[in-house]
Amino acid sequence: MNFEPDLKQYTMCSVLGSCFSDRAVVFLGKHNKSGNLVAMKNFNLDSMSKTDCQLIQDEIYNTRQLMHPNLIPYVTSFLDKSQLYVVFPLMGYGSCRDLLRNHFVEGLPETVIAFVLRDVLLGLEYIHNKGLVHRAIKAGHILIRADGHASLSGLRSMCPIDKRSNLHSLPLQSANNLNWSSPEMLEQNLLGYNEKSDIYSIGMTSCELANGFVPFAETDTTLMLTQKVKGLIPHLLDCTTCYPYEDNAADNGYQSEETIGVNAAPVSSVYTRMFTEEFHNLVELCCQRDPESRPSAPNLLAHTFTKQVKKLNVKVTDLLRPAVPLLKTNVAEISDDLASIGGMSQQLSDLDLLTYAWDFDLNDIDDIVPTL
Amino acid sequence: MMMEQREFDEDVMPSAIDDDEDVFKDLLNVPADWSANDCLSTGIFNSFDPNEVVYRVQKKPCKTVGKYVMGDLLGEGSYGKVKEVLDSETLVRCAAKILKKKKLRRIPNGEKNVLNEIQLLKTLRHLNVIELVDVIVNEEKEKMYLLLEYCVGGLQDMLEHSPGSKFPCWQAHNYFSQLINGLEYLHSRGIIHKDIKPGNLLLTLDETLKISDFGTAEALSPFDPEGICASSQGSPAFQPPEIANGADEYSGFKIDIWSSGVTLYNLVTGEYPFEGDNVYRLFEAIGKCNIQIPGFVTEPLRSLLVGMLKKDPKKRFTLRTIQTHPWFVCRHPRTSEKVPFPPLRGDFMHNMTVLPYLFNYHSCETPLDNEEEYITEQLIKDRPNGSTSVPIDDVNDPSKRPWHKPIMCNVKKMASCRLS
Numbered sequence: 001m002n003f004e005p006d007l008k009q010y011t012m013c014s015v016l017g018s019c020f021s022d023r024a025v026v027f028l029g030k031h032n033k034s035g036n037l038v039a040m041k042n043f044n045l046d047s048m049s050k051t052d053c054q055l056i057q058d059e060i061y062n063t064r065q066l067m068h069p070n071l072i073p074y075v076t077s078f079l080d081k082s083q084l085y086v087v088f089p090l091m092g093y094g095s096c097r098d099l100l101r102n103h104f105v106e107g108l109p110e111t112v113i114a115f116v117l118r119d120v121l122l123g124l125e126y127i128h129n130k131g132l133v134h135r136a137i138k139a140g141h142i143l144i145r146a147d148g149h150a151s152l153s154g155l156r157s158m159c160p161i162d163k164r165s166n167l168h169s170l171p172l173q174s175a176n177n178l179n180w181s182s183p184e185m186l187e188q189n190l191l192g193y194n195e196k197s198d199i200y201s202i203g204m205t206s207c208e209l210a211n212g213f214v215p216f217a218e219t220d221t222t223l224m225l226t227q228k229v230k231g232l233i234p235h236l237l238d239c240t241t242c243y244p245y246e247d248n249a250a251d252n253g254y255q256s257e258e259t260i261g262v263n264a265a266p267v268s269s270v271y272t273r274m275f276t277e278e279f280h281n282l283v284e285l286c287c288q289r290d291p292e293s294r295p296s297a298p299n300l301l302a303h304t305f306t307k308q309v310k311k312l313n314v315k316v317t318d319l320l321r322p323a324v325p326l327l328k329t330n331v332a333e334i335s336d337d338l339a340s341i342g343g344m345s346q347q348l349s350d351l352d353l354l355t356y357a358w359d360f361d362l363n364d365i366d367d368i369v370p371t372l
Numbered sequence: 373m374m375m376e377q378r379e380f381d382e383d384v385m386p387s388a389i390d391d392d393e394d395v396f397k398d399l400l401n402v403p404a405d406w407s408a409n410d411c412l413s414t415g416i417f418n419s420f421d422p423n424e425v426v427y428r429v430q431k432k433p434c435k436t437v438g439k440y441v442m443g444d445l446l447g448e449g450s451y452g453k454v455k456e457v458l459d460s461e462t463l464v465r466c467a468a469k470i471l472k473k474k475k476l477r478r479i480p481n482g483e484k485n486v487l488n489e490i491q492l493l494k495t496l497r498h499l500n501v502i503e504l505v506d507v508i509v510n511e512e513k514e515k516m517y518l519l520l521e522y523c524v525g526g527l528q529d530m531l532e533h534s535p536g537s538k539f540p541c542w543q544a545h546n547y548f549s550q551l552i553n554g555l556e557y558l559h560s561r562g563i564i565h566k567d568i569k570p571g572n573l574l575l576t577l578d579e580t581l582k583i584s585d586f587g588t589a590e591a592l593s594p595f596d597p598e599g600i601c602a603s604s605q606g607s608p609a610f611q612p613p614e615i616a617n618g619a620d621e622y623s624g625f626k627i628d629i630w631s632s633g634v635t636l637y638n639l640v641t642g643e644y645p646f647e648g649d650n651v652y653r654l655f656e657a658i659g660k661c662n663i664q665i666p667g668f669v670t671e672p673l674r675s676l677l678v679g680m681l682k683k684d685p686k687k688r689f690t691l692r693t694i695q696t697h698p699w700f701v702c703r704h705p706r707t708s709e710k711v712p713f714p715p716l717r718g719d720f721m722h723n724m725t726v727l728p729y730l731f732n733y734h735s736c737e738t739p740l741d742n743e744e745e746y747i748t749e750q751l752i753k754d755r756p757n758g759s760t761s762v763p764i765d766d767v768n769d770p771s772k773r774p775w776h777k778p779i780m781c782n783v784k785k786m787a788s789c790r791l792s
Contacts, residue, residue, distance in 0.1 A: 188465045188522070190713065190720070190721045221463055222441065222733075
């Protein structure tokens with residue numbers, strides 16, 4: 001389908017969220033001719049530094065270069081005065097981060113994670129085959145289409161890698177992604193890092209999807225660094241790994257307020273649920289300290305946890321309820337209803353109330369830990 | 373074995389003691405990476421069984437300046453120390469040039485040069501020019517911290533550690549072309565560096581060359597097409613004949629070309645084109661400009677060197693002629709082994725030196741770990757690189773899944789690092 005690079009061809013319906021460290025707005029737009037819904041990232045170039053512009057440019061360039069069902073497709077981008085619009089197809093469920101924030105505070109169901117991970121790994125395998133490293137895999141960069149299909153976005157930190165030499169420096173403006181970064185990437189020494197660093201991020205993202213928040217959330221960044229360098233492996237929180245406070249007290253001297261908080265909550269599924277041994281194993285494999293012993297993306301696709309997806313006869317969309325995707329049909333409904341009430345500003349605020357928030361980029365750490 | 377690791381000299385000297393220096397190390401409190409032989413050779417002990425000796429691990433107290441956590445010394449210049457630091461928010465490694473007002477006043481043009489450097493660096497942005505990340509001033513201590521991009525080392529250091537103090541052709545070509553790229557940017561901005569030499573060319577972890585030290589650089593007037601300069605404080609061996617002969621005014625662009633030529637000569641031959649017992653002799657030799665290029669330097673490199681080291685600045689190559697020169701344009705096959713980065717105090721990987729401080733800082737927070745840590749000779753030998761790091765937990769052992777330690781629940785809430 002042809003999406004024209006012209007603002008007049010689109011109608012802005014509502015604000016979906018923000019991205020790019022809250023300096024860009026994501027609008028829900030409607031392509032006038034076809035009636036298709038799109039997500040439009042709006043950057044005000046006047047307020048961007050040279051580095052910012054470089055990053056935006058890199059993202060567009062990288063997205064255009066790649067074509068895979070599990071990577072966010074490029075539609076078009078255009079300038080309107082000093083405003084840059086980058087158009088993407090609408091992903092009905094938004095990002096996994098949004099799902100966790102709005103509906104699955106204590107984590108997604110394991111089966112959904114298996115589907116999501118399989119999709120993400122297919123996209124990642126393609127990226128690695130192209131000789132690229134993603135460097136920013138996290139739940140906020142995994143988008144779910146209305147049919148439950150997951151694709152990887154956030155391609156601005158992507159970087160080509162030479163087979164002979166590793167990468168060494170942290171990507172530009174990576175401060176928001178540090179919790180997902182591999183220890184060897186954070187170490188910034190002469191050994192450097194390679195595509196196995198993405199596998200570590202897959203492990204961290206798996207924990208994030210299962211636990212509802214990323215490991216080391218709300219941890220001092222320097223403490224996170226020392227823990228990762230020492231080789232601490234984060235893991236899934238369930239009844240086999242998480243005991244109520246009393247059992248833990250004898251374990252070690254450092255007990256956190258967080259644990260007490262979690263324990264005080266009367267109905268926390270963390271202590272009753274149990275993830276499968278395969279899932280535990282996959283996370284453990286991915287989060288190993290030594291990058292060479294981590295499996296590759298194709299290895300992970302052959303792992304029993306991701307392979308089970310083929311045999312499963314369930315729909316991701318059913319498992320995601322009560323979350324509902326943003327679709328052409330239900331957006332039209334809302335628009336009609338609102339039209340009778342009248343007032344564009346009213347429409348916008350009402351749409352927000354219906355929690356159609358959509359975020360490309362997760363910025364505030366406060367949202368990571370569920371409020372119990 | 374690694375005797376140079378004792379940084380006693382700077383700490384023992386009373387003049388150097390101040391709260392920013394490393395803590396005074398008493399003799400029994402030897403560094404953890406010392407072996408028994410080190411102690412024997414210093415005469416502390418006469419004879420003993422190495423396994424009976426117990427060392428107290430050197431605690432590294434964590435200090436911060438602003439949001440930066442201080443690490444070990446990277447180098448020392450006439451202006452002060454350069455230490456490694458870590459940005460505690462972005463976890464990006466940086467280098468901090470620590471300048472003391474007292475020290476600066478004693479150096480001719482000291483304060484002026486520093487201000488000049490800060491002003492210039494703030495406006496510059498290029499892959500091959502060092503980036504000034506931040507400036508922090510501590511009025512109370514009369515100190516200034518220039519936070520720069522982290523570099524592993526300079527070309528000078530590498531040359532000193534390489535056989536014949538030179539680079540293989542392909543490696544020199546890589547650095548030289550990056551130098552010319554950076555220089556092109558500087559000259560396009562009307563900036564004359566005036567002190568191009570291997571010591572001022574630094575390399576990042578991925579071997580990107582960074583032109584550094586803009587203390588003596590000069591920004592030309594934007595309305596001066598000739599680029600006339602009238603002062604130079606650069607290193608004598610890299611000065612062009614016009615300066616050696618005492619000219620009052622000269623083209624600034626051409627002196628950078630000359631010093632880049634001397635730099636290239638130095639990178640490929642390991643020698644300097646002109647030598648002298650003292651500055652006067654040296655300037656005499658430069659002034660005459662009789663260059664002898666060693667026989668092993670073949671065309672087209674030979675003609676490039678000759679062109680860059682022309683006595684008459686007008687006949688000297690311009691950046692454009694260099695960039696189109698056959699030696700510059702052609703690809704050089706990787707024929708010989710690469711000259712690596714020299715290790716920093718025994719560490720070939722150039723690991724973050726801030727880490728031991730952070731380990732110490734974060735372990736101090738838990739009362740259980742607060743006790744002194746003791747290690748024996750055997751333990752030191754067992755450690756892979758002998759650093760003062762806290763022993764690694766068994767969590768890497770795949771047979772033991774650390775079920776009982778869910779870190780996501782257990783991580784303690786940290787106050788951000790203390791201010792020094």
